[in-house]
Structure formats: structure tokens, C-alpha cells
Amino acid sequence: MSGNAASASAVPADAPAGSAASGSAPPADLPPADLPSGGAASGGGSSGIVKPLPAEWFVAHGTNAEMRWEALRAADGSAAVGRHVPVERFFVRNHTGTPLIDPGAWRLRLYGSGLRGAPTAERPVEFDLAGLRALPETRISAVIECAGNGRDYFRRQQGQSVPGTPWTLGGIGSAAWRGVRLAEVLRAAGLTGEAVDVLPTGLDANYVVDGVDHGPVRRPLPVAKALDDALLAYEMNGAPLTPDHGAPLRLVVPGWVGIASIKWVGTIEVADHPLHSPWNTDFYRMFGPDHPPGGGEPLTAQVVRSAFELAPGAVLEAGRSHRLHGRSWSGAAAVRRVEVSSDGGRTWRRAALHGGSHADDWARWSVDWRPERPGRYELRARATDRRGNSQPERAVFNREGYLFGAVVAHPVTVV
Ligand SMILES: Nc1nc2c(c(=O)[nH]1)N[C@H]1C(S)=C(S)[C@@H](COP(=O)(O)O)O[C@H]1N2
Numbered sequence: 487m488s489g490n491a492a493s494a495s496a497v498p499a500d501a502p503a504g505s506a507a508s509g510s511a512p513p514a515d516l517p518p519a520d521l522p523s524g525g526a527a528s529g530g531g532s533s534g535i536v537k538p539l540p541a542e543w544f545v546a547h548g549t550n551a552e553m554r555w556e557a558l559r560a561a562d563g564s565a566a567v568g569r570h571v572p573v574e575r576f577f578v579r580n581h582t583g584t585p586l587i588d589p590g591a592w593r594l595r596l597y598g599s600g601l602r603g604a605p606t607a608e609r610p611v612e613f614d615l616a617g618l619r620a621l622p623e624t625r626i627s628a629v630i631e632c633a634g635n636g637r638d639y640f641r642r643q644q645g646q647s648v649p650g651t652p653w654t655l656g657g658i659g660s661a662a663w664r665g666v667r668l669a670e671v672l673r674a675a676g677l678t679g680e681a682v683d684v685l686p687t688g689l690d691a692n693y694v695v696d697g698v699d700h701g702p703v704r705r706p707l708p709v710a711k712a713l714d715d716a717l718l719a720y721e722m723n724g725a726p727l728t729p730d731h732g733a734p735l736r737l738v739v740p741g742w743v744g745i746a747s748i749k750w751v752g753t754i755e756v757a758d759h760p761l762h763s764p765w766n767t768d769f770y771r772m773f774g775p776d777h778p779p780g781g782g783e784p785l786t787a788q789v790v791r792s793a794f795e796l797a798p799g800a801v802l803e804a805g806r807s808h809r810l811h812g813r814s815w816s817g818a819a820a821v822r823r824v825e826v827s828s829d830g831g832r833t834w835r836r837a838a839l840h841g842g843s844h845a846d847d848w849a850r851w852s853v854d855w856r857p858e859r860p861g862r863y864e865l866r867a868r869a870t871d872r873r874g875n876s877q878p879e880r881a882v883f884n885r886e887g888y889l890f891g892a893v894v895a896h897p898v899t900v901v
């Protein structure tokens with residue numbers, strides 16, 4: 487690479503294996519990562535995450551922070567979070583730690599055989615932030631969701647043990663993103679008709695797990711998706727990106743697993759042949775008895791899921807009506823219908839959708855429930871999208887615990 491102007495300060499490469507894909511034990515009891523050097527003292531503790539992670543908003547998982555669904559409701563039951571999750575409450579999924587990048591020195595560098603003149607990594611096509619902001623802007627509303635979201639339910643509901651971050655359902659958030667379409671930047675950089683794959687690479691530290699250095703986080707994106715709706719975002723919820731969410735520039739790939747949405751993008755290779763990285767060969771593919779012998783295709787679209795804005799084990803009063811709130815989403819289409827059961831899945835009632843339902847974003851809903859008798863109950867929510875995808879009773883096992891899309895049993899106690 488020509489002059490490392492991006493000056494990323496990153497954590498050492500021996501950060502804990504918080505990876506959805508690592509073959510090691512869940513990160514909860516791993517030694518803490520070192521802080522990013524050079525100014526991350528404003529927060530972060532041992533997680534490598536810069537922003538504060540108050541326990542009422544987040545569950546800490548090593549280098550990652552899960553959003554608590556119950557925190558979307560205020561104590562009086564009113565909404566604490568609208569369609570978009572405020573940046574300070576947004577979940578964080580880092581393979582290593584948040585790098586601090588000087589936006590003035592930063593450049594986006596594009597190179598490869600899929601660009602006119604096949605610029606090399608040493609003599610790339612460059613954009614600075616002002617150059618990107620000068621291109622036509624696009625605003626979208628979209629969720630980013632980790633492929634491992636819901637992973638712990640393989641264990642809790644199906645008795646299957648899987649390694650990696652034990653997310654419940656809080657590895658997701660919706661935000662308003664503003665930026666420039668990746669298509670726009672690729673064309674400005676001289677995209678040819680021969681291009682096949684696009685490889686954005688993050689400026690965070692190399693991902694090292696079990697003594698293997700996998701290099702920086704990077705994952706090839708087929709050119710068709712790159713040209714369709716991928717966004718190079720410089721703003722989140724109306725303000726410049728913050729360090730934890732990819733400042734100064736991140737990819738947002740609507741509908742796809744979160745790993746596609748590379749943060750802290752420094753380079754983009756554009757190739758006239760298929761590209762590979764551990765993130766589309768070893769990680770983020772399905773392995774196991776129900777998948778092809780060599781593993782499934784690299785994961786793309788997310789599954790349908792639903793969550794209640796309610797603490798697990800919440801206590802509710804008998805003999806009165808409670809308004810239960812939740813959200814549902816799908817990587818394939820907008821949510822069409824949500825049903826809720828309070829009797830173990832025997833009977834289902836339609837929930838009312840609020841605020842519309844849009845592709846790439848979650849739909850908010852509510853349903854009233856009046857439990858007459860004290861006791862323990864399990865609430866279930868099940869969504870169906872406009873393509874007819876719904877949530878099964880059981881998720882298909884895969885070794886790394888990706889894409890748990892089955893209906894989740896949410897325990898509550900009525901007193
Ligand atoms: N460079 C880089 N990009 C990355 C990651 C990372 O560790 N490094 N994590 C990915 C994963 S697995 C997810 S789920 C999303 C999480 O985005 P967020 O931290 O803004 O919520 O970022 C993706 N982009």
C-alpha cells in the first residue's frame with residue numbers, strides 16, 4: 487500500500503476470540519483485550535469498544551456488546567427508542583477492537599483488475615471524504631444484524647452447543663444511513679463490465695485466533711449486490727459515523743448478514759475473477775450434517791426473526807391487560823404479518839403493525855394480553871414476510887450457530 491495515511495490505531499492482534507466464527511469457547515471468560523492505543527481512554531474498558539456500555543442498555547460479550555431488548559421500553563411502558571436505535575445504544579460487533587482513524591488523513595483506495603486500467607494497490611484510485619460527499623448522496627433506513635444473532639437459542643431451545651458469541655436477540659439495530667452508493671463510487675473509479683467481486687477491507691487490526699493470523703477483516707461482495715443497494719455510509723442517524731460503527735466510512739449491505747457491512751473501509755479491490763478471504767471460505771458459511779459436505783454457500787440474506795421489547799423473566803400482574811411490544815424483520819422482504827402466542831404455540835393472535843413495514847428494516851408491533859391466572863408463561867412471536875418466509879419451530883443446526891430464525895420462547899411470570 488502507498489503511504490499508510492489512514493493511521494489507524496488498533497488493538498494488538500491477540501485480542502480475544504469474540505468471533506462468531508472462532509472455533510474456541512464463548513468469549514465470556516476470556517482475558518480482556520488491551521485498549522486501543524492513542525486516545526480510546528474516553529471509554530471502552532477492556533472491550534476495545536470506545537463508547538460507554540451501560541449495563542441497562544447492553545450485555546457485554548468480550549469485544550462485542552449486545553443490545554438489551556427491554557431497554558427499548560421506558561419504565562412506564564412508553565417507547566424509549568423509535569424506529570432507529572440511537573448510536574449510543576446500538577449493538578457493537580468487533581472482531582478485534584475499534585480503531586481510531588484520522589478522517590483528514592484517511593483515503594478510500596480502489597484498485598484491481600475490474601477497474602479500467604487495472605490500477606494496482608500501490609497506485610490506486612483515491613477518494614477523500616470531501617470527494618465522497620461531493621458524489622450524489624443516498625439515504626436509507628436499514629438494520630444491521632449479526633449472522634450469529636440468536637445463537638444462544640441453539641443451546642437454550644435445541645440443546646445444541648455452538649461456539650462463538652452467545653447472542654440472544656440483541657445483535658441487531660436499525661439506523662438511518664446517509665452516504666454514497668457503492669455503485670456510484672465503483673463507476674467513478676472506472677468499473678468495467680468484467681468485474682465479478684468487490685472486496686472491502688477494514689482498517690481494524692488483523693484478526694488472530696488460536697495463533698492463526700487471518701489478516702484484516704474483509705469479505706468479498708458479488709458485484710451484482712454491490713451495484714444493487716450497497717451503501718458507503720459516512721453518517722448514521724444524522725451525524726458523522728462514530729468510531730465504534732465504522733468512522734469515517736462503512737459499508738451498509740441491506741438485508742445481508744452484518745459481516746457484509748464492513749466498517750472502517752480503507753481499500754476496495756475490484757476483480758474480474760472471484761475473490762476469497764477467510765470470511766467467505768471458513769467463516770460465515772454453514773457446516774454440519776444438514777449442509778453440503780464442504781459447507782454451504784457464503785451467507786447472504788438474513789432470516790426472519792422477532793423479539794419482544796421485554797426482559798426475559800419479566801413479571802406482569804394477573805387480571806389486567808398488558809400491551810406487549812416487539813419488532814420483527816427479514817432479510818428478504820418487508821414483514822407482512824406478526825402473530826403472538828401466550829399458550830406455548832397452541833393458539834396465535836395477530837399483532838398490530840405500527841409505523842409501516844419496509845424492506846431492509848424492522849417492523850414494530852404490539853398486542854394486548856390479559857393473563858388471568860398467576861404462573862409462568864412463555865410468549866412467542868412469529869413473523870411472515872411478503873415473500874412468505876416465516877419462522878419455523880426449529881432452526882437448522884450448523885456448527886457455528888448462524889441464522890437462528892426459529893420462534894423464540896420468551897419466559898414471563900404472572901403474579
Ligand atoms: N472492519 C470490520 N468490519 C466489520 C466487523 C469487524 O469486526 N471489522 N464486524 C462485522 C460484523 S460481524 C457485524 S455484525 C457488523 C456490526 O456492526 P456494528 O458494530 O456497527 O453494529 O459489522 C461488521 N463489519
Ligand SMILES: [Mo]
Binds near residue numbers: 631634744745
Ligand atoms: Mo456479525
